[in-house]
Amino acid sequence: MEICIVPPAEKPPVDRAYTVTMTIRNFKGRKDVEVHLFRPVDQAIFERENDAYPWHTLLDDPLNPNMDYDPLSARRVILEAFTAAERDQLVEYLKQRYADKLECIDSCSMDFPIPLGLTALSDLGEGKSVGFIHLDRTPNYPLDFAVRGYFDLSEHKPLLETKEEE
Numbered sequence: 001m002e003i004c005i006v007p008p009a010e011k012p013p014v015d016r017a018y019t020v021t022m023t024i025r026n027f028k029g030r031k032d033v034e035v036h037l038f039r040p041v042d043q044a045i046f047e048r049e050n051d052a053y054p055w056h057t058l059l060d061d062p063l064n065p066n067m068d069y070d071p072l073s074a075r076r077v078i079l080e081a082f083t084a085a086e087r088d089q090l091v092e093y094l095k096q097r098y099a100d101k102l103e104c105i106d107s108c109s110m111d112f113p114i115p116l117g118l119t120a121l122s123d124l125g126e127g128k129s130v131g132f133i134h135l136d137r138t139p140n141y142p143l144d145f146a147v148r149g150y151f152d153l154s155e156h157k158p159l160l161e162t163k164e165e166e
Contacts, residue, residue, distance in 0.1 A: 001095070001099050001100075001102045001103065001104060001105070002103070002104040002105075003091060003095070003104065003105045003106075004104065004105070004106045004107070005087075005091070005106075005107045005108075006106075006107065006108040006109075007109075008108075008109035012109050012110070012112060013054075013057060013058060013112050014053060014058065014078065014112075015083045015084070016078055016079065016081045016082065016083055017078075017081055017083075017109045017110050017112070018081055018082045018083065018084060018086075018087040018107055018108070018109055018110070019036070019037075019038075019081060019082075019107060019108060019109075019110060020037040020082060020087055020090055020091070020105065020106070020107045021034055021035060021036050021037060021105070021106045021107075022034075022035050022037060022094055022098075022102050022104070022105050022106075022149070023035070023102060023103040023104045023105075023106075024098075024101055024102060024103070025101060025102065025103050026101075026159055027151070027153075028153055029153075029158055029159055029160075030153050030156040030157065030158055030159060031156060031157055031158070031159050032103055032156060032157075033151055033153065033156045034151070034155070034156070035133060035149035035150065035151045036121060036149065036150045036151075037082075037090065037135070037147055037148070037149045038080035038081070038120075038121045038122065038147070038148055038149075038150065039079070039080050039081070039082060039086075039145060039146060039147065039148075040080070040122050040146050040147075040148045041076045041079045041080055041120065041122050045079065046072075046075075046076065046079065049079055050075065050079075053075075053078065055075060057112075057113065058078060058112055058113055058114060059074050059075070059113055059114055059115075059116055060113035060114065060115045060116065061115065061116065062115060062116040062117040063115045063116070063117040063118070064117060067117055069116055069117040069119075070119075070123070071116060073118065073119050073120045073123050074114050074115070074116045074117065074118050074120075076120030076122060076123065077110075077114055077118050077119075077120045077121075078110070078114060079120075080120055080121055080122060081110060086143075086145060087107055089143055090143065090147060091105055091107065093142060093143060097138075121148070121150045122148070124150060129152060129153040129154040130150070130151065130152045130153070130154075131150075131151060132148050132149065132150055132151075133148065133149035133151065134148055135147040135148065135149060136148070
């Protein structure tokens, strides 16, 4: 299993600035499925942490000025990120628990400011090929923060390809 943690070019403006993805070798009939890990942000977390951030310096203009967007979703993008300490704990947990199932773990810091119009992972819905993994619901989960993973199976090749797909 490969682990790639890219250090930030400069110190992020807030501690909660790190993204983590893992690639699962075999998952739900697909191979090398990329899973975007995040801290789920419920209303209680949002209310508790919202006032702690200088949003005027962390958020930028919308990606597209003509699009409709939820102005709070970009805030949740930041609140879903990990601190460096959380990232390190999460990577260590994944190494110990899932080393034989993972192809790689990648992490980097987000680029600030975050453009308005980005959708937080916790705001996405589930569907036929997209969904969430609830890592914090596994037996003997040791971390003191919840972790979820968002995946889209349509982005990945099936484990077994049929003649029609070749």
